[in-house]
Amino acid sequence: MAKFMDVHSGFRDITAEQLQQAHDADVAIQDEEGVTFEHAWADPESGMVYCLSEAPSAEAVQRVHERAGHRADEVHMVPLSV
């Protein structure tokens, strides 16, 4: 298991409720891929969303996002943190 940061664009004008719904859609199926989404942060002005997760692989993170209907633009393993 490792930490991952993934990045989405295209969420301009996202609301708190929509972010919660998108996160809930991930959480509902994350166990099937062994992923745990820990946090998500959104900028409604630029439409960027950043998600932090614990997962077995970048592919597992992406599979959850794809199945939930919001494929990530990038998924990066972030083994270092402070």
Added chain:
Amino acid sequence: MAKFMDVHSGFRDITAEQLQQAHDADVAIQDEEGVTFEHAWADPESGMVYCLSEAPSAEAVQRVHERAGHRADEVHMVPLSV
């Protein structure tokens, strides 16, 4: 005060010690700009670094990073989080 996520590239092969040093350089001067850096995550493979902070503005975040010698590529206010 608001939350900000900023993004750096070009840190390929960054080590845990180098990430800590970069973070310490930010923390050493952050009070002068009213910024609090909460976390940083790094991917040595792609060279991406993500920093989460609490700050009065994106410009304040960038000023700290510039003065510490590592200007961010992007700074996004992230008013929404889950």
